[in-house]
Amino acid sequence: MIKIESFLKILLVMFSLGTSFVVQSANKLDGVRIWAAPESTRVVFDLSQAPAYTHFNLTSPYRLVVDLKGTSTKLNLSKIANNSKLVKKVRISKPPSKGTLRLVIDLVKPVKASLFALSPTAPYGNRLVVDLDDSHVPSISKPTQPKTKLRDVIVAIDAGHGGDDPGSIGPTGIYEKTIVLQIAKKVEAKINATPGMKAVMTRTGDYFVNLNKRSEIARNSKADLLVSIHADAFTSPQPRGASVWVLSMRRANSEIGQWLEHKEKHSELLGGAGEIIQNSDSEQYLARTILDMKMDSSMVSSHDIADVVLSQLGKVTKLHKHKPESASFGVLKSPDIPSILVETGFISNHKEERLLSQRDHQNNIAKAVHKGVQRYFESNPPINSLMASKGSLKHNVRKGESLSVIAHRYQVSVLSIKKANKLKSNNIRIGQKLVIPRA
Structure with missing residues (x-):
C-alpha cells in the first residue's frame, strides 16, 4: 500500500511539473521584423500571447538582451531581412532559466532602447516592440557655410x-x-x-x-x-x-x-x-x-x-x-x-x-x-525668403487684419502701403488684394 501511495505521489509531482512547463512555454515567438529608418530602427517580435519580458544592455560588444518568459520558438533568426545600420543581427542565446527565451540584438553602436508591448490590432497579433534610437548620439558635423540673407x-x-x-x-x-x-x-x-x-x-x-x-x-x-x-x-x-x-x-x-x-x-x-x-x-x-x-x-x-x-x-x-x-x-x-x-x-x-x-x-x-x-x-512669400525678393508682393486681406498689422508683418510702414495702393484712408476690406512695397 505504501508503494502504491509513493508511486501516485511521484506521478502527481511529474504531472504538476509537466503542467508548469507547458504553462511556462505557452507563448510562441511567431515572427521577427526589422524596420530601419535613417536614425532609428524598430524590431518587432510577433507573439501568440501578451509578452512577459525583461531586458538589459551589455557592452564590449554592444548588445541588448531581451528575456521572454514562458516563451519558445521554432524560427530560424538567421534568415530575417535586415537593412538596419544599427542592428548587426538578432539571435537566440542560452536562457537564464527553463521556459525563458533569451533574444540578443547585436548592435553596431550604443543606442537608446525603448520597449513596449502592443495588444492585437488587425492585421497584427500580440507584439513586443523594440525602438532603437541613434539620434541622441552626438555626430560630428561638417563646418556650415555662412547663411545667405534670403532663404528658401x-x-x-x-x-x-x-x-x-x-x-x-x-x-x-x-x-x-x-x-x-x-x-x-x-x-x-x-x-x-x-x-x-x-x-x-x-x-x-x-x-x-x-x-x-x-x-x-x-x-x-x-x-x-x-x-x-x-x-x-x-x-x-x-x-x-x-x-x-x-x-x-x-x-x-x-x-x-x-x-x-x-x-x-x-x-x-x-x-x-x-x-x-x-x-x-x-x-x-x-x-x-x-x-x-x-x-x-x-x-x-x-x-x-x-x-x-x-x-x-x-x-x-x-x-x-x-x-x-x-x-x-x-x-x-x-x-x-x-x-x-x-x-x-x-x-x-x-x-x-x-x-x-x-x-x-x-x-x-x-x-x-x-x-x-x-x-x-x-x-504670400515669407519675409526674407528668395520668393519675397521676386517681383511685387501681394497680400490678401484676412479677417481681423488692419493696415498696421499687415505693415508689421512685412516690416514696412503703413504710409508706404497706402501710397503703393493709392488708399485715401486706413479702411480695408476682407479679400482685398494689396501691393506690398519692398522694405
Whole structure:
C-alpha cells in the first residue's frame, strides 16, 4: 500500500511539473521584423500571447538582451531581412532559466532602447516592440557655410503610414503606404527643382514615424508648411475623388470624416504606442494663449493653401469635395506650422486604386500639389525668403487684419502701403488684394 501511495505521489509531482512547463512555454515567438529608418530602427517580435519580458544592455560588444518568459520558438533568426545600420543581427542565446527565451540584438553602436508591448490590432497579433534610437548620439558635423540673407521656402512632405502600418489596402492588395510614398517623392522632386523652394521628407522609406515625430521633423527643419499625403478608403467601394483636409478642433461632421479620424487613430496603434498629441497640456496659461494664437494663424493659412491645392487637383482628377474638409488628424496639430492633408483618391475604389498605381497619374497629382503650394507662396512669400525678393508682393486681406498689422508683418510702414495702393484712408476690406512695397 505504501508503494502504491509513493508511486501516485511521484506521478502527481511529474504531472504538476509537466503542467508548469507547458504553462511556462505557452507563448510562441511567431515572427521577427526589422524596420530601419535613417536614425532609428524598430524590431518587432510577433507573439501568440501578451509578452512577459525583461531586458538589459551589455557592452564590449554592444548588445541588448531581451528575456521572454514562458516563451519558445521554432524560427530560424538567421534568415530575417535586415537593412538596419544599427542592428548587426538578432539571435537566440542560452536562457537564464527553463521556459525563458533569451533574444540578443547585436548592435553596431550604443543606442537608446525603448520597449513596449502592443495588444492585437488587425492585421497584427500580440507584439513586443523594440525602438532603437541613434539620434541622441552626438555626430560630428561638417563646418556650415555662412547663411545667405534670403532663404528658401521649406515644405515638409509627409508620406502617411509606413513600416508596420500599411494604411488602407486596396481591392487588389495594394498598400496605401507604398502609393503615398511614391507620390510624395514626386512632389519632393518638383519642389526641389523650383528656385526658392526646398523639400524635407518625414520618411524616405518603408518605416513608421509616429505623429509627434513627423511634426518635430518639420519644426526642426523650420518648415513653412507641412503637406501630408494619403489615399482615402471607406467601408464601401463607391466613394471616389481627391480631397484636401485641414484641422478641425471639433469632431468631423461627415461620415467619411469620422471614418478617417478612426483610421488615423488605428494607424497610431499599428505603428507605435498610440501616443497622445500633447502640444501644451503642461504649459502655463500664457504659453497656452500664445499657442492658441499660433494655432489660429496656422489654421487660417492652412485653409488658404488647401483652397489653392484643391483647385489644382480639380484640373487633373475627380474631386470628392470641392471645398477643404475638416477633421481632427494628429499630423495636422502642430500649432506653429500651417498643415494640410491631401487625400489623393479612394484606394478602396477599384478604378481609383488602378489610377493611383499608375506613374502618369501619380505625376499629375504631384504636379497639382506642387503648383498649388508654389502659387500660394508666390502670393504670400515669407519675409526674407528668395520668393519675397521676386517681383511685387501681394497680400490678401484676412479677417481681423488692419493696415498696421499687415505693415508689421512685412516690416514696412503703413504710409508706404497706402501710397503703393493709392488708399485715401486706413479702411480695408476682407479679400482685398494689396501691393506690398519692398522694405
